[in-house]
Amino acid sequence: MERVTDAVARAALTLASAHVVSPRVDAELLAAFVLGVPRGRLAVAEDFTPDQVDRFSRLVVARAARVPLQYLTGTAPFRRLELAVGEGVFVPRPETEVLVEWGLGWLRRHAADHSERPAVVVDLCAGSGAIAASIAAETRDVIATRVYAVESEPPAVDWLRRNVTAHGVRVIEGDVTDPAALSELDDSVDLVLCNPPYVPEIGASGLPPEVSEHDPHAAVFGGTDGLDVIRPLIGRVAALLRPGGAMAVEHDDTHAYVVPTLVSADGHFRDVELHHDLAQRARFTTATRV
Ligand SMILES: C[S@@+](CC[C@H](N)C(=O)[O-])C[C@H]1O[C@@H](n2cnc3c(N)ncnc32)[C@H](O)[C@@H]1O
Structure with missing residues (x-):
């Protein structure tokens, strides 16, 4: 004792x-x-x-x-949920809760746009399903939604299914940059939310061991400049969204200029806006499909 x-x-x-x-x-x-x-x-x-x-x-x-605490306890808190996590899946971070808050606000403001059908919401790079499950759970009984979650890495897909199935989220195993992924939804999605891998490999030496040794590499790093997934993703998001639909993509704070610029340069978006996280770091960019 x-x-x-x-x-x-x-x-x-x-x-x-x-x-x-x-x-x-x-x-x-x-x-x-x-x-x-x-x-x-x-x-x-x-x-x-x-x-x-x-x-x-x-x-x-x-x-x-330096095994992440959440891998040891098997759960990670995210907004109102406790998500199952372990080796093979990214531990959801508090900064992503702000992106979800923005998405929920957008759905509330635009509920009337799609009153005749559920709002179609897509979580790209879904990992544990933190975004998709939160949207489904927090809109239930308030706004009708149909939520999809796309993830490419098989171990993460297992965790994803475990976390989102009870919330009615549909899981798609696939590459978010592949035009065939969810192509049946092209031009019809109301809201795309995305927390892709975005840490630049250059200069990544100062990361804590929990991230560099335990978070899956494919979940964290986005190539040399961190934009390997974000760059092709923007066109894919434009193809998925209906006119007037919106997107929010999380990114590195060093991408405060480049991501809004890439979104604007795509030519399919208006109202491109940079948002900050709770620590006042540039954290995600939103835009509306023209
Ligand atoms: C930063 S994690 C985000 C996970 C979750 N959305 C969250 O916010 O906690 C990025 C996720 O994207 C997945 N991923 C990376 N590249 C991808 C791709 N090309 N297509 C689909 N998923 C991808 C990774 O496996 C990882 O689960």
Whole structure:
């Protein structure tokens, strides 16, 4: 038996020396995971049993080796959802919640445009399904939607199906830059939301090990300048959208000029606008199909 507070204090020191960004919080979340209680109940939790001490120690060792916390607990919070995650899928990030908020606002403002049919929403580069599942869950009973999620990497597709099936999202395994992917929806989509791989490989040496060693490479990196997927994607989005439909694409903060410029240069969009995330970094670009 061991007091949980003692084990957490020791684990926080271990994680701090491994340069984990939030050692105390991570230690508490792992302890709560082992005990099967919310983090807020730790102070009144029973002592760890010997089995729990063992399990907690192994999780702390893995976290100190910089395995993402969410891979260890098997879930990642995103807006109102807890998504299943693990090796092979990108852990959804809080900045993408802002893009979803924008998408929900757009759907509310334009609900009357498609009152005779459900709004068709496409999540390109869907990963865990964070965007698609949130749109489906947060519009249910409010705005009729038909949501599609496209993902190319087989391990990610497995996680995607696991997360979105209950929300009625249709999963398509395919390359978002391939004109054949979802071509049956060309000219009919109301809203495209997309968080593609966009980190430039050049200058990527400073990334934390959680990203460089654990997030799937295809989920993070977009070639030398980070634009390998975004560049061909823009034309594909233009083909999918109906006139008056809209898109939002997440990108690197260093793309604050280039992505809006690429979208404008495509010639099929108006109202091209750059948006910032909660840390005030340039994070996504929106536009309306002419
Ligand atoms: C940055 S992650 C985003 C995942 C999820 N949308 C989110 O916001 O958490 C990018 C995802 O795009 C997928 N991907 C990369 N290139 C792709 C392509 N050409 N076609 C379809 N999916 C792609 C990756 O496998 C990864 O799951």
